[in-house]
Amino acid sequence: MIKRIDPWKPQDIEDYDRLIRQFGIQGFKKLVKSVPDPHLLMRRGIVFGHRDFGRILDAAKKKSSFVMMTGLMPSGKFHLGHKALAEQFIFYQGLGAELFICVADIEAYNMRRKPLDELRKVAIEEYLLNYIALGLKPKNVDFYFQSERSHDARKANAFYRLIGMVTRRTTFNEMRDIYGELSPGKIMSVMNQVADILHPQLPEFGGPRPVVVPVGVDQDPHIRLTRDIASRMKEFRFVPPASTYHEFLPGLKGHKMSSSDPYSYIALDDPPGTVREKIMKHAFSGGRGSLKEHRLRGGNPEVDVAFKILLYGMEPDDRKLKRIEEDYRSGALLTGELKQITIERLNAFLEKHRARREKARSQVDRFLKG
Ligand code: TRP
Numbered sequence: 001m002i003k004r005i006d007p008w009k010p011q012d013i014e015d016y017d018r019l020i021r022q023f024g025i026q027g028f029k030k031l032v033k034s035v036p037d038p039h040l041l042m043r044r045g046i047v048f049g050h051r052d053f054g055r056i057l058d059a060a061k062k063k064s065s066f067v068m069m070t071g072l073m074p075s076g077k078f079h080l081g082h083k084a085l086a087e088q089f090i091f092y093q094g095l096g097a098e099l100f101i102c103v104a105d106i107e108a109y110n111m112r113r114k115p116l117d118e119l120r121k122v123a124i125e126e127y128l129l130n131y132i133a134l135g136l137k138p139k140n141v142d143f144y145f146q147s148e149r150s151h152d153a154r155k156a157n158a159f160y161r162l163i164g165m166v167t168r169r170t171t172f173n174e175m176r177d178i179y180g181e182l183s184p185g186k187i188m189s190v191m192n193q194v195a196d197i198l199h200p201q202l203p204e205f206g207g208p209r210p211v212v213v214p215v216g217v218d219q220d221p222h223i224r225l226t227r228d229i230a231s232r233m234k235e236f237r238f239v240p241p242a243s244t245y246h247e248f249l250p251g252l253k254g255h256k257m258s259s260s261d262p263y264s265y266i267a268l269d270d271p272p273g274t275v276r277e278k279i280m281k282h283a284f285s286g287g288r289g290s291l292k293e294h295r296l297r298g299g300n301p302e303v304d305v306a307f308k309i310l311l312y313g314m315e316p317d318d319r320k321l322k323r324i325e326e327d328y329r330s331g332a333l334l335t336g337e338l339k340q341i342t343i344e345r346l347n348a349f350l351e352k353h354r355a356r357r358e359k360a361r362s363q364v365d366r367f368l369k370g
Contacts (some may be wrong), residue, residue, distance in 0.1 A: 002019075002022075004178065004179070004180055004221070005023070005217065005218055005220055005221050006179070006180065006218075007179075007218045007219055007221055007222060008111055008186065010216070010218040010248075010256055011256075012255050012256055013217065013247075013248070016048050016049070016217070016247060019049075019217060020048070020049050023220060023224075025049040025050070025051060025217075025220065025245060026049060026050050026051060026053070027048065027049060028042065028045075028047050028048050028049050028050050028053070028244065028245075029045065029048075031050065031053055031054075031057065034057050035057065035060075036060060036061075036095065039087065039088060039091040040087075040313055040316060041084060041087065041088060041246060041312070041313070043318070044311060044318075046084070046246050046247050046311070046312065047088070047214070047244050047245070047246045048245060048246065048247055049217065049244070049245040050242065050243060050244045050245065051223060051227070051242055051243045052227075052240060052241075052242035052243070053212065053242050053243075053244060054242075055210040055239065055242050056210055056212045056242050058210075059209075059210045060095050060096065063096065064209075065096075065098065065206075065209050066096075066097050066098070066209055066210040066211065066212065067097060067098050067099070067100060067200045067201075067206070067209060067210070067211040067212070068089050068092035068093070068097040068098070068099050068100070068211070068212050068213075068214065069099075069100040069101075069102070069196065069197055069200055069211050069212075069213050069241070070085065070089060070100075070101060070102070070213055070214055070215060071101070071102035071103070071104045071193065071196055072085075072101070072102070072103060072104060072123070072127055073104050073107060073108045073112070074103055074104075074105060074108060074119045074120075074122040074123035074126065074127055075108060075112060075114075075122070075259045076122065076126070076259030076260070077126060077259060077262070077265070077267040077268075077269075078126040078127055078130045078267060078268050078269075079257060079259075079265035079266055079267045079268065080249055080265065080266050080268070080309065080312065081248060081249045081257050081265065082127070082130070083130070083134065083268065083313075084246060084249060084312055084313075085214065085215075085216075085246070086130065086131050086134050086136070087134065087313070088214045088244070088246070089101065089136070089214065090131075090134060090135045090136050092212065092214075093136065093137060093140070093141070097140075097212070098140045098141075098142075098200075098206070099136075099140060099141040099142065100142045100144070100196075100199075100200050100205075101131075101141065101142070101143045101144070102144060102145075102146060102196045103119070103120075103123040103127070103143070103144065103145045103146065104146055104189075104192075104193070104196075105119040105120060105123065105145050105146055105147050106146035106147050106188070106189070106192055107146065107189040107192060107193070109147075110185035110188060110189060111185055111186070111189060116147055120145065123145070124364060124368075128143065128364060128367055129357055129360050129361065129364065130268050130353075130357060130360075132357075132360035132363050132364070132367070133268075133353055133356040133357040133359075133360045134353075134356075138363065138366040138367055141367060142200075142205075142370055143367045143368070143370070144370055146192055146196070149370075150370050151370065152370075154204055155204050155205065158199070158202050158203075158204040158205070159195060159199050159202075159204075159205075162195040162198060162199050162202060163191050163192055163194075163195040165233070165235070166191055166194045166195055166198070166229050166233070167191055169228075169229040169232040169233055170225065170228075170229060174225075175187065175190065175225075178221045178224065178225055179221060190222060190225065193222050193226070194222070194225065194226045194229055197211065197213055197222070197223075197226045197241050198226065198229070198230055198233075198236075198238055198241070201236065201238050201239065202236065208236070208237050208238060208239050209239060210239050210242060211239065211241040211242065212241070212242045212243065212244065213241055213242070213243045213244075214243070214244045214245075214246065215243060215244075215245065215246075216245065216246060216248055217245040217246075217247075220243070220245065223241070223243045226241060227240045227241060249308060249309070249312050250284070250305055250308060251264035251265060251305075252264050252265065252266070252278055252279075252282045252283045252284065252305055253282060253283075253284050253305075254284035254303065254305060263278060263282050266278060266279075266309070266346060268350065268353055268357075269350075269354065269357070270350065272347045272350070272351075275343060275346050275347055275350065276343050276347075279306055279309075279339050279342055279343050279346070280339055280343070283304075283305040283306050283309075283339060283342075284303065284304070284305045285299070285304055285305070285306070285335045285339075286299045286300035286301055286302065286303045286304030286307065286328075286335075287299040287304070287334065287335030287338075288331075291334070294331050294334060294335070295331045296331060297331065298328065298329045298330050298331035299328045299329065299331070299333070299335060299338070300329075301325050301328050301329060304328070304335075304338065306335075306338050306339045306341075306342040307324070307325070307328065307338060307342075309342050309345075309346065310324065310341070310342055310345065314342065314345040314346055314349060315341075315345060324338070324341065
């Protein structure tokens with residue numbers, strides 16, 4: 001059992017069901033059928049949990065306005081794990097949501113000790129460009145930096161004012177309970193993130209309305225605190241923000257992806273040869289030690305990273321995926337053959353994506369006007 005979730009030092013999570021029970025997260029499965037045309041990551045159980053998502057479903061059904069708000073730490077290469085989050089917010093854009101996307105450059109400056117100009121460059125060159133290539137449209141998107149909220153002073157003031165104000169609605173003890181050991185950088189990052197999540201509901205940004213925050217479960221401590229602070233702020237009538245949680249695509253070696261280890265992820269600009277090498281040599285396999293044993297006992301797709309990559313979307317057809325899974329489990333499909341399928345799908349996707357990314361360049365400025 002993990003005592004607390006540390007958002008700055010993500011752990012490998014072994015048992016998502018247990019995590020759900022421990023922290024009072026709701027299971028997402030029961031809701032999937034109520035989601036209009038649910039995204040593949042929802043259908044396949046990768047989005048596994050939520051808080052208060054019913055509000056979002058109501059709004060989507062009634063076609064009343066709602067917001068999708070999330071943030072990113074601009075650290076290094078844009079990889080398949082980042083793609084899973086991007087697809088979700090593009091999905092909400094399709095549902096009619098207004099999007100607020102925050103570049104957490106102040107958090108990265110303090111917690112990762114990177115210079116702001118480098119963070120800005122990575123946010124645009126790696127993240128924004130890939131978002132656009134994946135289908136993000138400029139309409140109803142507010143893409144902003146924590147270090148530079150808006151050129152409209154009225155909006156910027158409202159945002160930074162809120163960062164200053166939320167602090168009054170928590171205590172050092174409460175924060176220590178949630179986060180364990182604190183530092184000024186952590187406290188600042190938390191206050192900033194609470195304001196990131198709540199500010200779309202300020203009058204300057206559209207007023208109270210439902211907000212959904214899709215995140216990895218490592219961010220749940222922030223969500224819990226934000227929801228509590230929202231209800232304690234008497235000055236505003238914030239709707240408590242909803243959230244969804246997705247499982248992390250494991251790193252190639254089976255553990256967490258890490259931007260400091262290129263052999264732990266597939267980047268969206270990896271050339272075909274690199275993809276082949278990474279999958280062939282480094283992807284953790286659920287296959288058996290020998291051919292004979294594999295044919296006899298079959299492989300284990302649950303821990304197989306090549307399979308997971310297909311599951312996360314490289315094989316979009318549910319029926320085909322099921323077939324691959326069954327063949328692998330029965331031993332009919334070998335590890336090398338499974339990896340070959342994954343390499344082919346990945347390289348076909350990445351080739352198209354490369355072209356879309358080049359076209360995306362001309363659109364970048366339309367996202368940087370705020
Ligand atoms: N802390 C988040 C991360 O590490 C980034 C973030 C900043 C964020 N503000 C946010 C996420 C608001 C969701 C909502 O990735």
